[in-house]
Amino acid sequence: MTDNAPTRVAATPTEATGPAPDHLDGVDLESWGLGTNNATGLSNNKLGMWLFLGSDCLLFGALISTYLLMRHRGTGIGPEDVFDIPFTSVSSFVLLMSSMSMVFAVSAIARGDDQKLRLWLLVTSLLGGTFIAGQVYEFTSFYREGLGYTTNLFSSAFYSLTGFHGVHVTVGIIMLMSLFVLSLTGRLKQDRAETVEIVGLYWHFVDIVWVLIFTIVYLIP
Amino acid sequence: MAIVERPTTSEALELEAGPRHASPDDALGVFRRPQGDTGWRSWLFTVDHKRIGIMYGAAALFFFLVGGIEALIIRTQLAAPEQEIVSADLYNQLFTMHGVTMIFLVVMPIGAAFANFLVPLQIGARDVAFPRLNAFSFWCFLFGGLFFNSSWFLGGGAADGGWFAYAPNTSVIFSPSHGMDFYAIGLQITGIASLVGAINLIATILNMRAPGMTLMKMPVFTWMSLVTQFLLLFAMPVISVALFLLTFDRLFDANFFDVSAGADPLLWEHLFWIFGHPEVYIMILPAFGIVSETIPVFSRKPIFGYEFIVFSGAAIGFMGWGVWAHHMFASGIGPISVAAFAVSTMFIAVPTGVKILNWMATMWGGKLTFTTPMLFSIGLVTMFTIGGLSGVSHAVAPADTQQTDTYYIVAHFHYVLFGGALFGFVGGFYYWWPKAFGHMLREGLGKAHFWTMLLGFNLTFGPMHVLGLQGMPRRTHSYFDGYGFNVWNLVSTIGAFMIALSFLIFFWNIFVSRRDARKPEWVAPGPDPWDARSIEWMTASPAPTHNFDHVPVVTHRDEFWYRKYGETDDHRIVRIAAAEDVAQTGHRRDVHLPAPSYWPILLCASFPLIGWGLIFNLGIAFAGGALALLAIYGLAMEPADDPDGGHGHHDGHADHTPTDGSDAAASPTDGDADKETTLVD
Amino acid sequence: MTVTHEGTADAGYEAATDEARHEHHPSDAQYWKVGLALGLITLLEVGTYFIADPPYDHELAPLLIGSLIFMMVLKFVVIGAYFMHLKFDNRLFRNVFVAGLLLAVGVYLAVLTAFEFWTDRYEDGTYDQDSFLVEDAPAG
Structure with a gap:
């Protein structure tokens, strides 16, 4: 029957008693929708995180564009006057390494190695904390050099962009520490490895945003 | 994955001996976890997508009343020249609040209402992918809307910068009341709701389709919802950033839109319209989906060119990102930009035109029945076409510079938003009312509603074309006598009150239909009152909490129709089964559903506190933040499913096996997603 | 009268394939190598910055900026592909x-x-008057 065939309803219903119960060979319909037994075989949670990260690209894109537009428009202190490239390079490196330790945490829980999981979660949080501490130090020293949030266009845009990134890192650290505590209390076992993987995706995303910021904001002023 | 269907499989039995899982006692259970599905508490704490959809609809109709009263005051003020019923200042607040309310608190949430209610039913799922996040989205929208409207009482004047809030006109110097702060923070809150809802519904549509339902077998409404949710997913962060910049400017003296510091006000316009144009399609595509469902049913034909409908919808989604600057033709963006965006704007009329032709071809040669939903659907097709044509006239940039800021624009967007989106939505209300509430709305009153609304609508907005071409500026609180504006303004005001009358008929219809359904002689409409095509009609009316007794296996587009009708050897279409024989009874009692939760509403209640705190007193903001943090942890630590809870009358089993492993794993990540969106966005 | 009705089995059904679940992730040793490579690229980036010596009036400046952007994209892709498993997922x-x-x-x-x-708009912030088509308007 073609899709667009005109449908004329027969006046008398047939003796049909309705179709047999739905079944499909090889598919467990009773637990359909559970776990990965669904239309794509993918986890909802992981798909949800990836969708969120795709969305967050537009958030940081807008902030970076705002910064690029504003950095040379105002007057007063500019990027060249305050940036300390060696210092920022070190903190960029720290964040990059935290991404690597995060990967080790994910592979530790996949193996069921709780000791290593806690070790790498702690290392990742500490590296993230170091980065945030570096950012606080950087902001403080900029402020001492006379660059307040309201000083000029450059300062408003710079602090907003890096501040938003800093908030993302902080949220990531909170999530990592929560996982650490969950693992200590025995509530984060191998069967929940995906949870660590998803937090890891978030963490790596925060890292790649910094990869962009480091080059676009710091290295090409 | 939060939906456990019992009897459980061997997977759960294995886990019994496995690692200990979080039980509600481990969670931050201050109060006993809510249970049951009757009484008002069951609505506050529900995670059922159908109830959430109904609450979205009810809240949106409430805001529709608020925005409608604002519109009536505006029209009364403009009924005659040189009136002073409201001051110019109050008039600014009225048109701003009217616009924002209708767009963000009426049309978008009604789209969300239909998507929430229908998508899981149309794809054969038990619920959405993240039921508690779904509840979060709704409460977040409602509290955001209430927060925004609280500016009437707390803000020293409501928002007064227009719904587009062009900077620097919205800076503290030009808009000294707190109204625009409420605007910026309120829309931020509703934006979180939209973003979380988008993630939820996309995951639902991609992952939770019934076996056999490939993407190209999905009902058109589900397809249009998918496109809409992708647009929301990518558009909301853009307006978020714009609103953050505005908030920082207003509250913390940043310089983003301070022209004296060298800022470029075009930045706001770009960011706003990069969001704002996809927003237009976010509002109209759900209505397109609705009429793509109703027109085939009431033409007794399959939709003409399903692939064209779907791909033109997706094309609108893509192209919607390349036309935003046509809102800025008069802002000095330069001739190259203007030319480029004028051309892309003309192109985007093509996929929309494709849809119009598809609907007409569906009706062509069909056996039309003019029920109320069909009348409203035809209303959309005709009224939206008028609005679309005036839209194409804006794409001609030289003409647009004449039309900008006149009533011609007001006429255009009301024809597409009211004549398009709202006609479709009201038709959808009439069409799916039995599926939601188990009884039909009265047809006679429905037709009276349609004809008064159609007439009132055209009387209100038709004359605005003329007024606009005569040069009457929008957003101006009065006009002088003798410009030739008087007659058409009076007609427009009469039309506005006629629209009000039409909605009084609608609300009366809701009331009497409900009363009818309680009479002893009332006959239930059954699962399939319209002889419909898609599988949401394959379950009982009203849809039971668990949606389907058995997950249907889908083999066709219009699956339900193919179960009712077959084709003979000589190519005649005959009925092979009665709807009642095919439809499921909804009587199954052993389906284990996600348990209600009080954390979503508690979390959302913290957002207005944070908002008021940022504006008035940071202490309140910190209190709100603490509540938010507590609620996020509560939500994250709580298993999505309640192993100790009874599940109303839907669970006949007394004993309970432990929560499924994947289920327990679901909850922390649910919360994690919350954490980011609440703390960061 | 025979009524044809297609069976329930459908070729278009997207089954959850085993392939999708059996992602083989890199070993920890490979992660060390990826991390090392990323560190080296960062070192190169910083080196390029000091060679370029801002404010970039060097004659090789376009080349250096180009290579900085290239390295940025490279790091982005490597983290996405390996650490975020996009290559395997x-x-x-x-x-x-x-x-x-x-x-x-x-x-x-x-x-x-x-x-x-x-x-x-010109560099100095004034506008090209022709673009406003104001030739017929009275001079201001």
Whole structure:
């Protein structure tokens, strides 16, 4: 029957008693929708995180564009006057390494190695904390050099962009520490490895945003 | 994955001996976890997508009343020249609040209402992918809307910068009341709701389709919802950033839109319209989906060119990102930009035109029945076409510079938003009312509603074309006598009150239909009152909490129709089964559903506190933040499913096996997603 | 009368394939190598910065800026492909992320170029009067 065939309803219903119960060979319909037994075989949670990260690209894109537009428009202190490239390079490196330790945490829980999981979660949080501490130090020293949030266009845009990134890192650290505590209390076992993987995706995303910021904001002023 | 269907499989039995899982006692259970599905508490704490959809609809109709009263005051003020019923200042607040309310608190949430209610039913799922996040989205929208409207009482004047809030006109110097702060923070809150809802519904549509339902077998409404949710997913962060910049400017003296510091006000316009144009399609595509469902049913034909409908919808989604600057033709963006965006704007009329032709071809040669939903659907097709044509006239940039800021624009967007989106939505209300509430709305009153609304609508907005071409500026609180504006303004005001009358008929219809359904002689409409095509009609009316007794296996587009009708050897279409024989009874009692939760509403209640705190007193903001943090942890630590809870009358089993492993794993990540969106966005 | 009705089995059914679940992730040793490579690229980036010696009036400046952007994209892709498993995972994950990324790059580049190149504004902030078509208007 073609899709667009005109449908004329027969006046008398047939003796049909309705179709047999739905079944499909090889598919467990009773637990359909559970776990990965669904239309794509993918986890909802992981798909949800990836969708969120795709969305967050537009958030940081807008902030970076705002910064690029504003950095040379105002007057007063500019990027060249305050940036300390060696210092920022070190903190960029720290964040990059935290991404690597995060990967080790994910592979530790996949193996069921709780000791290593806690070790790498702690290392990742500490590296993230170091980065945030570096950012606080950087902001403080900029402020001492006379660059307040309201000083000029450059300062408003710079602090907003890096501040938003800093908030993302902080949220990531909170999530990592929560996982650490969950693992200590025995509530984060191998069967929940995906949870660590998803937090890891978030963490790596925060890292790649910094990869962009480091080059676009710091290295090409 | 939060939906456990019992009897459980061997997977759960294995886990019994496995690692200990979080039980509600481990969670931050201050109060006993809510249970049951009757009484008002069951609505506050529900995670059922159908109830959430109904609450979205009810809240949106409430805001529709608020925005409608604002519109009536505006029209009364403009009924005659040189009136002073409201001051110019109050008039600014009225048109701003009217616009924002209708767009963000009426049309978008009604789209969300239909998507929430229908998508899981149309794809054969038990619920959405993240039921508690779904509840979060709704409460977040409602509290955001209430927060925004609280500016009437707390803000020293409501928002007064227009719904587009062009900077620097919205800076503290030009808009000294707190109204625009409420605007910026309120829309931020509703934006979180939209973003979380988008993630939820996309995951639902991609992952939770019934076996056999490939993407190209999905009902058109589900397809249009998918496109809409992708647009929301990518558009909301853009307006978020714009609103953050505005908030920082207003509250913390940043310089983003301070022209004296060298800022470029075009930045706001770009960011706003990069969001704002996809927003237009976010509002109209759900209505397109609705009429793509109703027109085939009431033409007794399959939709003409399903692939064209779907791909033109997706094309609108893509192209919607390349036309935003046509809102800025008069802002000095330069001739190259203007030319480029004028051309892309003309192109985007093509996929929309494709849809119009598809609907007409569906009706062509069909056996039309003019029920109320069909009348409203035809209303959309005709009224939206008028609005679309005036839209194409804006794409001609030289003409647009004449039309900008006149009533011609007001006429255009009301024809597409009211004549398009709202006609479709009201038709959808009439069409799916039995599926939601188990009884039909009265047809006679429905037709009276349609004809008064159609007439009132055209009387209100038709004359605005003329007024606009005569040069009457929008957003101006009065006009002088003798410009030739008087007659058409009076007609427009009469039309506005006629629209009000039409909605009084609608609300009366809701009331009497409900009363009818309680009479002893009332006959239930059954699962399939319209002889419909898609599988949401394959379950009982009203849809039971668990949606389907058995997950249907889908083999066709219009699956339900193919179960009712077959084709003979000589190519005649005959009925092979009665709807009642095919439809499921909804009587199954052993389906284990996600348990209600009080954390979503508690979390959302913290957002207005944070908002008021940022504006008035940071202490309140910190209190709100603490509540938010507590609620996020509560939500994250709580298993999505309640192993100790009874599940109303839907669970006949007394004993309970432990929560499924994947289920327990679901909850922390649910919360994690919350954490980011609440703390960061 | 015979009534034809297709069976319930359908070729279009997207089964959850084993392939999708059996992602083989790199070993820890490979992660060390990837991390080392990323560190080296960062070192190169910083080195390039000091060779370029801002404010970039060097004659090789376009080349150096180009290589900085190239290294940035390289790091981005490596982290995404290996640390975020996009290279090994289901393509749907990659697609939703790349959709957002490309959309962001597209619209924001359009905005930035609209400010820089597409405008009729001169360097000094004045406008090209011809673009307003004001020849017939009385001179101001």
